[in-house]
Amino acid sequence: MILGVEFCECVAFFAIAANLVTYLTTVLHESKVAAAQNVSAWVGACFLTPLIGAFLADTYLGRYWTMVASLPVSTIGILVLTLSASVPTSYYRAGVHRAVVYLALYLAALGSGGIKPCTSAFGADQFDSGDPVELQKKGSFFNWYYFLISLGSLLSGTVLVWLQNNVGWVVSFAIPTVLMILGLAVLVGGSRVYRFRKLGASPFKSICQVVVAAVRKWHMQFPDDKSLLYELTNSSSPAESSQKIHHTNQFRFLDKAAIVLPPLDKTCKMLPMCSWSLCTVTHVEELKTLLRMFPVWASFMIFYAVGGQTTSTFIEQGMVMDNRIGPFAIPPASLSTVSVISALIWVYIYETVLVPLARRYTGKEKGFSQTQRLGIGFALSMLTMVYSAILEMKRLAIAQASGMSGWNVPVPMSILWQAPSYILTGAGGVFARIGMMDFFYDQAPYTMKSLCAAFAQLAVASGSYFNTIIFGVVAAATTRGGHLGGSRTT
Numbered sequence: 001m002i003l004g005v006e007f008c009e010c011v012a013f014f015a016i017a018a019n020l021v022t023y024l025t026t027v028l029h030e031s032k033v034a035a036a037q038n039v040s041a042w043v044g045a046c047f048l049t050p051l052i053g054a055f056l057a058d059t060y061l062g063r064y065w066t067m068v069a070s071l072p073v074s075t076i077g078i079l080v081l082t083l084s085a086s087v088p089t090s091y092y093r094a095g096v097h098r099a100v101v102y103l104a105l106y107l108a109a110l111g112s113g114g115i116k117p118c119t120s121a122f123g124a125d126q127f128d129s130g131d132p133v134e135l136q137k138k139g140s141f142f143n144w145y146y147f148l149i150s151l152g153s154l155l156s157g158t159v160l161v162w163l164q165n166n167v168g169w170v171v172s173f174a175i176p177t178v179l180m181i182l183g184l185a186v187l188v189g190g191s192r193v194y195r196f197r198k199l200g201a202s203p204f205k206s207i208c209q210v211v212v213a214a215v216r217k218w219h220m221q222f223p224d225d226k227s228l229l230y231e232l233t234n235s236s237s238p239a240e241s242s243q244k245i246h247h248t249n250q251f252r253f254l255d256k257a258a259i260v261l262p263p264l265d266k267t268c269k270m271l272p273m274c275s276w277s278l279c280t281v282t283h284v285e286e287l288k289t290l291l292r293m294f295p296v297w298a299s300f301m302i303f304y305a306v307g308g309q310t311t312s313t314f315i316e317q318g319m320v321m322d323n324r325i326g327p328f329a330i331p332p333a334s335l336s337t338v339s340v341i342s343a344l345i346w347v348y349i350y351e352t353v354l355v356p357l358a359r360r361y362t363g364k365e366k367g368f369s370q371t372q373r374l375g376i377g378f379a380l381s382m383l384t385m386v387y388s389a390i391l392e393m394k395r396l397a398i399a400q401a402s403g404m405s406g407w408n409v410p411v412p413m414s415i416l417w418q419a420p421s422y423i424l425t426g427a428g429g430v431f432a433r434i435g436m437m438d439f440f441y442d443q444a445p446y447t448m449k450s451l452c453a454a455f456a457q458l459a460v461a462s463g464s465y466f467n468t469i470i471f472g473v474v475a476a477a478t479t480r481g482g483h484l485g486g487s488r489t490t
Contacts, residue, residue, distance in 0.1 A: 001190040002126070003148055005067065006119040008183030010152030012078055012176035013112060015160045016105070017043055018153075019333040021315050023169065027085075028098055033475040036312035037468045042105050043308060044464030047457045049113020054454035056114065059202040063122035063450075064194060066114045067187060074111025075180040080104035082173040117454045120145055125197050146434075150340050157337040165331045203286075203451045210279045210287045213257035217277075220259050222252065229258040231281045245285035245445065250292070254284050286445040293443055293452070296436075297459050299378065303432055304463025305470065306381045309388075310336055310425055312467070314418065317392060320399075320408065321415040330415055338419050342426025350430055370439045377432025384424040391417055 020042065024035035057066040081104035084097065123145065127134040156176075163172040223229065226247050247255070257279040311333075318332030358367030368376070399411045436456055444452035 001186050002119055002123040003144055004186050005071070005115070005183045006123075006145060007148040007152050008176070008179040009074070009112060009115045009119070010149050011156055011160075012074065012108070012180050013046065014153045014156030015172060015176045016078070016081070016108065017046075017311050018157050018336055019161050019164050019315070019331070020105075021312050022164070022319070022333060025316075027169070028101065032316050033471055036316065037471045038102075039312045040308055040464040040467035040471070042109060042464075043311065044461040044468075045106060045109040046112050047116070047460035047464065049110055050117040050454045050457040051113070052110075053114035054117040054450050055202070055204055057118050057121075058199070058450055059204070060199075062196065062199055063118040063125065064187075064191070064196060067118050067122065068184070070111045070114025070118075071180060071184040071187065072111070074108050074115065075177060075184065077104045077107030077109070077111060078173060078177045078180060080107065082170060082177050085169040085173055116457055117450060121450050121453065122194075126195050150344055154337055154340045157334055157340065161331050161333045164333075203448045206279075206283050206447075207287055207290070209276050210254060210257045210284050212276050213279050214254050214284075217256040217259055217261070218253075220256055222255060223259065228260070229255060229281050229284075230260045230278055231258070245282045245289075247281050248285060248288060251288045254287060255281075258284050286448060289443065289445050290448070290452075290455075293440070293455075296374070296439060297455060299374075300432070300436060300456075300459035301462040301466055303378060303381050303428075304460045305466045306385055306463075307425060307429070308460075308464045308467045309385075310339060310422065312471075314388070314421065317388075317395070318415050318418055320410055321395065321413050321418070322410050323415040325414075325416070332415065335415065335418055335422055338422035339426040339429070342423045343429050344426075346427045346430040347434075370435060370442070373431050373435040374439065377428045377430075377435060380424050380428035380431065384421055384428060387424065388418075388421045391421070 017039070021032075021035045021039045024030045024038060025032060030038065053066055053070060057063045061069065081101065084100045084104060160172045160175065163175075229247060231244065258281050260278065314335075315332045318335060321332075323330045323332060355367035359365070362368070394417075395411055395413055396405070398413050399405045399407070402411060404411055436459070440452045440456045441449065
């Protein structure tokens with residue numbers, strides 16, 4: 001049931017994202033640069049709002065009720081988008097159509113913020129990690145989770161994009177609307193069989209408490225004996241004891257949050273677990289862990305900036321290339337399915353060929369270390385942009401040689417030349433994106449697994465907003481006489 005909700009949400013998201021740049025340029029008549037910027041901004045919002053969803057889920061509503069509240073919001077957004085596409089633009093006043101479309105888009109983005117960070121975590125909650133049988137089923141759940149995300153992307157990039165280009169936008173938007181309504185019904189229908197976890201302390205509040213407590217005691221000296229820093233001496237269960245984190249020497253300023261002020265006794269059981277003036281060593285170390293993860297997170301901002309261009313500049317580049325393959329015409333947005341198929345193939349190659357081969361040389365159970373896997377993904381991402389830039393230079397040269405320079409028409413160059421870009425994107429995703437999920441889950445403190453999952457989504461948002469900056473800078477730098485020199489943002 002939970003997997004069905006994720007599948008419906010993925011189809012709805014990719015149905016909009018896969019071809020949104022075409023909708024903005026052909027229906028709203030936006031310029032290519034403006035459309036690319038707005039697509040990146042919207043995708044960024046979709047992956048920024050999960051921070052809000054994670055906060056509500058971990059602090060107030062729980063994962064189930066956060067999804068129940070978010071699904072109608074996202075559904076209303078897609079429904080408004082469907083209705084706006086069904087009404088002729090002549091019925092709108094100037095600017096009203098554009099306002100309605102963006103209202104619908106950002107309603108859908110707001111709703112997705114409560115779905116994306118909760119489906120995988122709530123699904124994992126249904127399995128008892130202490131039961132070996134259920135633990136194995138939990139691994140299968142994540143495999144199916146990734147499979148359905150890829151399947152949703154594949155269907156949206158083929159069937160729905162074809163409908164958008166050959167039947168109409170109304171039908172292609174109505175289908176995900178129906179799926180979202182069905183997903184809500186399925187989620188609520190299974191409420192009697194779900195397992196619900198009790199809400200714990202808010203990780204956002206814990207982070208703020210550590211910072212405030214450290215600042216309030218900025219003038220205090222560190223004790224010579226680190227064991228004098230405050231930590232709970234007794235735990236109510238063995239599980240809580242196992243969640244304690246030992247003190248480290250990095251970011252020592254934060255350790256001041258755990259300094260016990262006299263005349264309080266360090267072993268006093270009446271001390272709060274974490275307050276605005278005194279925090280445990282474990283809470284301090286949780287924040288330190290997040291800070292150590294920041295450089296990796298920042299590197300993913302660049303990686304996802306590259307991935308974000310597959311839904312903007314890659315499509316715009318394909319729109320000015322020959323998309324005819326014999327009697328067929330390939331919609332530029334449909335080429336994104338090459339990336340999905342490439343990812344599925346590379347997952348198989350990675351598990352069956354690369355990991356066993358690497359294990360022989362490294363001696364590591366996973367074959368590659370987390371940093372090695374991420375590094376390979378980043379290298380493939382770099383090659384993607386190098387190839388795309390060379391391809392755009394070649395396209396511009398053909399346009400100039402054919403006397404079509406500056407014309408917004410396809411040049412005599414096959415769109416299949418874009419396929420290597422998408423193949424490299426899919427391969428890079430297998431190494432970097434799945435590696436990122438592994439890294440953030442393994443490195444995250446026990447009480448911040450959901451929060452770190454939301455931070456991973458935030459990397460996607462940051463990459464999208466970074467794209468908008470790139471588009472603006474490149475557009476300003478390449479403008480000559482009020483006209484852009486092709487899709488040079490590639």
